[in-house]
Amino acid sequence: MVFDRLPEYPWQKLKPFREKASLFPDGVIDLSIGNPIDPTPEVIQKALDSASNSPGYPTTWGDVQARQAVCDWYSRRRRTPGLVPDQVLLTIGSKEFISWLPIMLGVGPGDVVVQPRLAYTAYEVGAAFAGADIFVGDEPSEWPANTKLIWLNSPGNPNGSVHSVEFLKRALERARELGAVIVNDECYAEMGWDEPWDSYIPCMIDPEVAGGDLTNVLSIYSLSKQSNLAGYRAAFAAGDEKLIRGLVNLRMHSGMMVPMPVQKAMIAALGDDVHVTEQKAIYRKRREILLPALLAYGFEVQDSEAGLYLWVTNGKNCWETIAELAEIGIVAVPGEFYGDAGKNFVRFSITATDGEIAEAAKRLQNALG
Known part of the structure; x- marks a missing residue:
């Protein structure tokens, strides 16, 4: 049957890491799914x-x-x-x-x-x-x-x-x-x-x-x-x-x-076109907050010239990085979900709220000691 041709939906594998991140004192910051959260114009x-x-x-x-x-x-x-x-x-x-x-x-x-x-x-x-x-x-x-x-x-x-x-x-x-x-x-x-x-x-x-x-x-x-x-x-x-x-x-x-x-x-x-320009400005602001925090944390950003994600690597296997992020209450996506070429990468979404993006940046900075 057709359903035998497909593995389990990959996002199920993130569940234990999301649960771990939710134990962080100020709660979980989920930067995994690129789900729009701003009001429909x-x-x-x-x-x-x-x-x-x-x-x-x-x-x-x-x-x-x-x-x-x-x-x-x-x-x-x-x-x-x-x-x-x-x-x-x-x-x-x-x-x-x-x-x-x-x-x-x-x-x-x-x-x-x-x-x-x-x-x-x-x-x-x-x-x-x-x-x-x-x-x-x-x-x-x-x-x-x-x-x-x-x-x-x-x-x-x-x-x-x-x-x-x-x-x-x-x-x-x-x-x-x-x-x-x-x-x-x-x-x-x-x-x-x-x-x-x-x-x-x-x-x-x-x-x-x-x-x-x-x-x-x-x-x-x-x-x-x-x-x-x-x-x-x-x-x-x-x-x-x-x-x-x-x-x-x-x-x-x-x-x-x-x-x-x-x-x-x-x-x-x-x-x-006005609402599109306004929404892009909102995303740009969030990106400009999260990007330097990821770089300071030790990630290298590759590509990411467009879209709603930052594609980063620290040279480690993606699941090791996902576990590390869960310890500070952040959920990202393991690059392995997108093919073997992504096994040492993780993807961060910029579709969270302004407050969540700022908090994620703060946690990354604080984790540096």
């Missing part, structure tokens, strides 16, 4: 409220107004003009799309799904659902001949690395050689911290990358991070119109559709 809440009387079924594809809002956003924020609503699909968050895409593409036994060397677990889960093999590797020339689906993730989770236009073009060229679908998961694209990524992070369907040919190319995005909408499950895919149409047909059969009030909220979120 009022402009979005009002849009949701105003659409609460929505008695009919929404369309699977998504209301044309919502899909046009996505097109306008790509033009304005992602340097990708000229998209039309038929090139956009609304999804119930991005995780469901990632997990089910291999099956919907007809990927199966004997086929390969490529994922990054350090990767969010959903890519591997999707391959397992489909019974396909997973190939872990960032170098396009090494991707196998029987590859059917390639996942990129820029900015990356867990390590916050960013792919350049040049790399995306090379990855796309290899995908075309293989006849594979290539998808870039871009959900942290509004969260670049330093030059050159603080103003723009390259998009997979940017004409500079794809040259105007979106055959078998998709960009996916979630509003969970930029707009504090994790609870709304609001996301979308954009790119190859033929591919989008095929996915819409399959999703019609399976009843996958975004509720109409959420679609109205998405329109409001995508049309308002």
Whole structure:
């Protein structure tokens, strides 16, 4: 059965360390999960409220107004003009799309799904659902001949690395050689911290990358991070119109559709850049408090140019570091969760409150004696 192909959900392994951290006199500071905790912007809440009387079924594809809002956003924020609503699909968050895409593409036994060397677990889960093999590797020339689906993730989770236009073009060229679908998961694209990524992070369907040919190319995005909408499950895919149409047909059969009030909220979120700028400033402030404390504690920060995490190492096995942090009431994520390449790393999230971030920094500093 399918559930035999998957191990226990990895986050269960953190439970004893979270329990240990909770014994610290002032309680636990949980910097493990990147769960937005700031209020959903009022402009979005009002849009949701105003659409609460929505008695009919929404369309699977998504209301044309919502899909046009996505097109306008790509033009304005992602340097990708000229998209039309038929090139956009609304999804119930991005995780469901990632997990089910291999099956919907007809990927199966004997086929390969490529994922990054350090990767969010959903890519591997999707391959397992489909019974396909997973190939872990960032170098396009090494991707196998029987590859059917390639996942990129820029900015990356867990390590916050960013792919350049040049790399995306090379990855796309290899995908075309293989006849594979290539998808870039871009959900942290509004969260670049330093030059050159603080103003723009390259998009997979940017004409500079794809040259105007979106055959078998998709960009996916979630509003969970930029707009504090994790609870709304609001996301979308954009790119190859033929591919989008095929996915819409399959999703019609399976009843996958975004509720109409959420679609109205998405329109409001995508049309308002002010709240995104404000939220980024909040995260920047938290990052600027936690980062120097981690460095002073003895961690080396790698990548982390974008996104909501700090990816750090002290040369020790990640579980040894997780146990050490639990002694001062802090929970982070062992890098092993994201692949063998992460076994000496831990990931810290900056999505905790201002007070929690300040307290975590204080505990790290106090631990130095």
